[in-house]
Amino acid sequence: MFRILDDNKNRQLEAAELENGLRDFGINMNDEQVAAILKYFDKDGSKTVNFDEFLTAIRGELNDFRLEFVRQAYNKLDKNGDGTVTLDDIAKIYDVSQHPDVVNGDDPKEVYQKFMSQWDT
Secondary structure, eight states: OOOHHHOOSEEEEEEHHHHHHHHHOOOOOOOOHHHHHHHHOOOOSSSSEEHHHHHHHHHHOOOHHHHHHHHHHHHHHHHTTTEEEEEEEHHOOOOOSSSHHHHHHHHHHHHHHHHHSSSSS
């Protein structure tokens, strides 16, 4: 949904994008109402809504159990422990051998490349 609303693809939602996106979903608001929603979502005061702010507003804060689960998953992906998950980190753990396309005879290299091409980096 965030990507649909982000018309200029800058990974930030400005007031106009939010207003237009809501209108596309049949929700018509005046400038004051859009400003109130933007203020609710915009926790860092940037006058835009980034993806993290959007998720937090939609889903709420993570409880301790969910946060620990996310940390464990992230740590599994962050193979070199530098705090950043890179394509190289993902490449080290992604095994295409059991992917349905490979099982059905497709070239593992092509399946791997298709998988890796989906990440927005």
